[in-house]
Amino acid sequence: MPDSTPRAPVLQMPQVVVDMKLPQIRELATQLRFAPEEGRIWMDERRMVLVHSDTFADLREELLASLGYEMTRGLLTRIYFAAGQRDAASVLKRLGPGASLKEVLNTGGRMHALQGYLLPEHVGRGLAAGDLRSDDYYGEALWKDSLEDEAHVARHGVGQHAVCWNAVGYCSGYLSYCAQRTIVVREVECRASGGNHCKIVAQPAAQWDNVEEDLRFLLPQPVGRRARIVAPVADGGPTTALAQSAVTDSRDDDRAAPRSLAETAFVGASTAFSVLRHKIDRVAPTQATVLLLGESGVGKSLIARQVHRRSQRAQAQLIEVNCAAIPEALVESELFGVERGAFSGASQARAGRFEAAHGGTLFLDEVATLSPTTQGKLLRVLQSGALERLGSNQTRVTDVRVIAATNEDLKQAVRQGRFREDLYFRLNVFPVVVPPLRERRDDIPLLVQALLQRFAPLHGRGHVGITSRALQALIHHDWPGNIRELENVIERAVIMLHEGEMLDLQHLSYADDTLSTPSYFGLDDTGQLMINTDYDFGASQSPASTSAASPAALDMNRLADDLLRQGPGQLAAMERALVRSAVRQAGGNITRAAALLGLSRAQTEYRYRKQQSAPG
Numbered sequence: 001m002p003d004s005t006p007r008a009p010v011l012q013m014p015q016v017v018v019d020m021k022l023p024q025i026r027e028l029a030t031q032l033r034f035a036p037e038e039g040r041i042w043m044d045e046r047r048m049v050l051v052h053s054d055t056f057a058d059l060r061e062e063l064l065a066s067l068g069y070e071m072t073r074g075l076l077t078r079i080y081f082a083a084g085q086r087d088a089a090s091v092l093k094r095l096g097p098g099a100s101l102k103e104v105l106n107t108g109g110r111m112h113a114l115q116g117y118l119l120p121e122h123v124g125r126g127l128a129a130g131d132l133r134s135d136d137y138y139g140e141a142l143w144k145d146s147l148e149d150e151a152h153v154a155r156h157g158v159g160q161h162a163v164c165w166n167a168v169g170y171c172s173g174y175l176s177y178c179a180q181r182t183i184v185v186r187e188v189e190c191r192a193s194g195g196n197h198c199k200i201v202a203q204p205a206a207q208w209d210n211v212e213e214d215l216r217f218l219l220p221q222p223v224g225r226r227a228r229i230v231a232p233v234a235d236g237g238p239t240t241a242l243a244q245s246a247v248t249d250s251r252d253d254d255r256a257a258p259r260s261l262a263e264t265a266f267v268g269a270s271t272a273f274s275v276l277r278h279k280i281d282r283v284a285p286t287q288a289t290v291l292l293l294g295e296s297g298v299g300k301s302l303i304a305r306q307v308h309r310r311s312q313r314a315q316a317q318l319i320e321v322n323c324a325a326i327p328e329a330l331v332e333s334e335l336f337g338v339e340r341g342a343f344s345g346a347s348q349a350r351a352g353r354f355e356a357a358h359g360g361t362l363f364l365d366e367v368a369t370l371s372p373t374t375q376g377k378l379l380r381v382l383q384s385g386a387l388e389r390l391g392s393n394q395t396r397v398t399d400v401r402v403i404a405a406t407n408e409d410l411k412q413a414v415r416q417g418r419f420r421e422d423l424y425f426r427l428n429v430f431p432v433v434v435p436p437l438r439e440r441r442d443d444i445p446l447l448v449q450a451l452l453q454r455f456a457p458l459h460g461r462g463h464v465g466i467t468s469r470a471l472q473a474l475i476h477h478d479w480p481g482n483i484r485e486l487e488n489v490i491e492r493a494v495i496m497l498h499e500g501e502m503l504d505l506q507h508l509s510y511a512d513d514t515l516s517t518p519s520y521f522g523l524d525d526t527g528q529l530m531i532n533t534d535y536d537f538g539a540s541q542s543p544a545s546t547s548a549a550s551p552a553a554l555d556m557n558r559l560a561d562d563l564l565r566q567g568p569g570q571l572a573a574m575e576r577a578l579v580r581s582a583v584r585q586a587g588g589n590i591t592r593a594a595a596l597l598g599l600s601r602a603q604t605e606y607r608y609r610k611q612q613s614a615p616g
């Protein structure tokens with residue numbers, strides 16, 4: 001029979017639940033954000049969806065009706081096993097290597113509760129008492145108010161079996177990821193089989209009797225599946241959804257082959273990026289001319305390098321020419337070479353970039369800026385491979401693949417007579433539109449990670465982490481300067497960091513010097529949706545006040561909120577702490593401490609002496 005006692009909602013009255021107290025839930029709740037203007041919900045760095053529990057129940061019924069019990073149970077268990085692994089990966093990443101097992105497992109339980117599947121409770125030894133990596137690990141927990149048994153009982157009534165398949169999968173996946181081996185969770189009691197709640201026991205696979213029964217649903221291919229999520233990322237990037245989520249895990253990154261500079265920024269998980277990579281994979285091995293289109297800063301030269309690297313010409317040279325950077329008078333000699341004495345500056349014969357790229361690839365950036373004469377010569381090389389150096393009649397034949405790029409609308413340039421139509425058609429064999437960064441926001445966490453790994457060692461910093469709110473600010477910025485702007489922002493931030501400091505809001509400065517104030521919603525302490533929660537947590541409901549505040553002021557607000565939660569009398573305590581810190585920073589020199597505090601020497605000394613004489 002279903003439990004009929006009223007249950008307290010998780011977020012409103014968390015004090016009734018073991019290990020679900022406010023500060024922890026609050027930290028986790030800030031990871032959940034609603035961005036209705038983007039049609040998105042974020043949890044950590046990943047996109048989420050709100051699904052009706054009825055939809056979950058409908059899906060489950062459809063699966064049962066069309067696939068039967070065995071396959072449905074296996075499917076739900078395995079899908080949520082993967083979900084548990086993904087959540088474990090992001091929790092481990094967020095908490096850092098120093099986190100205790102207890103902290104990691106409790107956070108997992110809270111993630112599960114926050115996502116609305118059930119409410120885990122401590123029972124017996126709990127899940128975190130033993131050593132998850134030892135062979136005799138034994139953990140137990142209660143699950144209250146499970147979504148799945150509620151759905152099952154509503155349609156099938158109470159029966160013989162435990163039915164919380166998704167939660168068993170999730171919990172097994174989470175624990176297995178943390179243990180780096182298979183931990184089997186078994187539901188030994190379930191509301192759907194007449195219990196008041198569900199009870200689970202977790203043990204390493206070898207500890208269970210009849211474990212084949214569990215593994216049948218959990219891991220049809222235990223080796224292959226686990227290998228996929230923990231395997232190092234192969235060169236060329238991950239191809240499966242599971243591997244893509246693994247790429248965000250620093251432990252996997254460490255084992256990945258070191259990336260070249262060009263590879264660093266060629267990462268992504270967004271649909272736009274997948275489309276782009278698919279196109280590049282198709283065209284790279286061919287001899288086709290490629291035309292890269294897109295705003296400036298989107299990384300067109302990066303794409304050109306990817307095309308070259310994946311082509312049959314990879315062993316030969318890739319020559320890059322920015323047509324706009326060469327004075328117009330010199331473009332022709334630069335591209336096609338020059339004979340001695342061809343013009344007054346040509347004291348010796350010199351091969352052009354086309355000849356230099358023979359057998360390889362030539363990347364012509366900002367191709368729309370070429371003069372009409374140069375356009376004509378370029379067309380001829382593209383058609384026949386033939387060219388003459390400036391001041392020479394000798395025809396040379398080159399074998400060069402051309403990749404051209406522009407941020408201009410070439411069709412319009414043709415209409416305006418600035419660009420030859422025949423050249424346009426010649427270049428436009430395989431156009432690739434490189435999307436602006438604001439259209440691939442899902443890639444920003446991966447890009448930031450890659451850039452931090454590039455810039456931290458470059459500027460003598462150790463491992464650099466980033467706070468969740470700084471990452472959110474980066475995700476929601478509009479990036480008019482695209483990846484180039486992101487690179488600059490991250491590099492500047494890395495330079496600003498002190499050793500051991502996390503990259504935070506105050507380190508971010510954008511080209512237009514404004515901190516973007518995205519409008520999205522998150523959860524506050526009571527589980528209510530509030531605008532821009534992380535920026536001004538619980539202090540103000542007005543978005544205007546957050547946009548006016550500086551990052552330092554926002555930190556101050558957070559600090560004040562934290563202090564007030566600790567009880568009354570914090571004002572005096574704060575003053576004492578400020579005076580103490582100032583005196584300590586000034587090395588005991590009261591005059592300098594006074595300067596730090598913005599007080600007179602007498603005022604400072606009075607406060608300091610008062611503290612010294614105060615009891616305690």
Ligand SMILES: [Zn+2]
Nearest residue numbers: 149164190198
């Ligand atoms: Zn159950």
